[in-house]
Amino acid sequence: MQVTTEAVSGVARRLNVSVPTSRVNEQFEARLKRTAKTVKINGFRPGKVPLNVVRREYGASIYQEVVNDIIRDTVFEAIQQEKINAVGMPNIEKVENKDDALVFEATVEVYPEVEVKAFADLEVERKSSEINDADVDVMIENLQKQRASWTETKGMAKKDMQVTFDFEGTVDGEKFEGGTAEDFKLVLGSGRMIPGFEDGIIGMKKGEEKVIDVTFPEDYQAENLAGKAAQFKITVKLVEKQKLPEIDAEFLKIFGLTEEEGLDKLKADVRKNMEREVRNGLRNQVKQAAFDALVAANEIEVPASMVAQEIDRQRQQMIQQFTQQFGAQGAGAFDSSMLPDELFKEQAEKSVKLGVLVSKVLADAKLEVDQSRVDAYIDDMASSYEDPTEVVEYFKNDKQQRAQIEAVVLEDQVVDHILAAAKVSDVAVSYEDLLKEQQARRG
Template identity: 65%
Template sequence: MQITTEVVSGLERRLNVTVPAQRVKSQYDARLKRVAKTAKINGFRPGKVPLSRIQAEYGQGIQQDVINDLVRDTVFEAIEQEKIQAVGMPNIESVDVNDAGLTYKALVEVYPVVTVNSFDGLTVERQISTVNDADVDTMVDNLRKQRQSFAVKDGASADGDQVTFDFEGSIDGELFDGGAAKDFKLVLGSNKMIPGFEAGIVGMKAGEEKVIDVTFPADYQAENLAGKLAQFKINVSQVETAQLPEVDAQFLQLFGIDLAPNEGGIEKLKADVRKNMEREVKSSLRNQLKQQAFDAVLAANEIEVPKAMIAEETTRQRKLMLQQFAQQFGGAQQFDESMLPDELFRDKAERSVKLGVLISKVIADANLQVDQDRVKAMIAETAESYEDPSEVIEYYTNDKQQRAQVEAVVLEDQVVDHILAGAKVTEVTVDYQELLKRNQQQQG
């Protein structure tokens, strides 16, 4: 088999392949004889049809099958023979059968050869945050708010009150779809509505009606409403004030805490809350530092990656989003992949692929191996939040898939440590509440 390789672009290679005529003929003859054994042609018994007649009847189809099989089989032989580290499936551009044999061209993408620049010039910000007593008290209050009830009140509504009302929206006097509701309940200050909507209701009383002016955000998801000034007729039927539960025996029992002296009561609750908060802070800071380090490496190393890898990552991210939709809204049958075009994922997918290539190179260059002591420590840390830590530790230790996921996280942490060892690291103290706000913004 004759093969030549030409460079088409940075990551594209074209293979020019010629399969000898004898190999083509050999496969064609063998397939012709197999067909002859079972072919049914009027006037002949099965297996007794002359090959010339078989060739006349089936020759064209047999030849096309032989060509397809030979291209399928030899293209990977050619890739291996040329020592090409191909990515994705080859694209067959042209096929021809002539006196020399079977000739075709195959376009393949290759895995990029990457050199990671020194980390000396990188600057990474390490955030530091601690949980204080006031943060714990705020979290306990949040736990109470999550279990709050509402009682009817007289007088004007205020932030934190729950208001029940009817509303009807219009633009230039015309009602618009989705702009009306009956007996709608809203906690003022929750910021669930467009800017200005909730503020317009503050101060209204039960039985009061008024019209408020609200402008839809310029980037509102409904393009026909984006940036438009709308009027909403509001009719309030009920105002309720929030009532927080007392931190009593009934409340504490929700968190598995008894008021018995040896259980600690409210102090035990605060200790448990603090422990969970500190665990979340540690995880958040670790993820922030990892993103900072990886972003710095990406910015310092501009590389080209195969389109096939980006396409594969785009598909993976689309499927993940569809799964999330199914879990959130119940049933994937409501959604179609056409709702999620490639453009929605392309930038993120390209970033993910580039980062994966660079991090793989860092791991290879530094010969990093998974630190099993750190794996054990991470499993133990994860298990702390469960009722029976020993059961969780056993699960993660013995389940290969779960352990592999932990090992992947640990190896990423080791990569971060390796990057930071060479980079310039500046430390910035962040208030816990500010850290919480940043996390919510990133998730939103």
């Protein structure tokens, strides 16, 4: 077998493979004889069909099978012989039978060979944040609000009050689907409605009617309403203000605390959870910033097959998340056409590029996972559970779960390696702003 290779692009190679005809004929004759032993043809006993009859009846199909099998086998032999680091399956082209050889071309994508640019030119913003007493007080109040009750008020509706009302919407004087409701409950300031809607209700009282003017956003999901001016007739039926529960024995019991432990212990536990959340948020922020800078500074070409695999992974991840949220029946409503490749392509390309670059950084720096950091990561994660020891044992003894944590820690080590040489600017942010950034990143 003879093989020549040429570069089609930075991530593709074309192999020209020539297989001696003698190899093809040898396998063809052997398969022909095997077929003659089992084939059934009228007029002949099984196993006694003459070879020339089998050749006449089945020769063409057997020969094609042999050619297909030889191409399948030799293309991988050629890839190995040429020491090609292939990704994905080769694409076979231009199969020809010549006098002395079976000749074909195969195009195969290869793993990118990259040189990572110096980290000294990378600019990375590293944020820091601290929890203060006011942040803890706000979180305690949020816990109270989650368990709050509502009491009627005769006064005007204000932000954070709950209003029960009927509404009837029109566009150009015509009602539209979904524009009418009765006994609709809304906490003002929650941002559930289109811009201007909640503001129009502020100041209204029970029994009051009012028509408010709003405009649907240009990117509104219902295309027939996007960007349209609308009028809503509002009839307020009830205005309620929030009544927070007292921080008493009953409230403390919800969080596993006794009355003796009291508010101070609740604040200490809340602060501990908030500090863990801040650590994780800051770690994710600087990791994202470092990796974004790494990708931006290293423009590389990646194989389409790797991108396609990542698109499929992200698509399956989205379906899995939808299943967890709405159940298998809800996920069954998904059709592949609802999640086209274009929806994931940009992020998939970025993810593949990042994976290639991180692998190169790991190889160049000869980084190996720091098991002490893995243990510390597990301990920190387990501390939020009722029985940390049980959680630690689970993650330490389950190889798959531990491998996932090792991958996260190894990424953290790559980030530390980058930051050691990059231009890092430290920026302090409030706990509230950090939370908003995290929510925006997830959204």
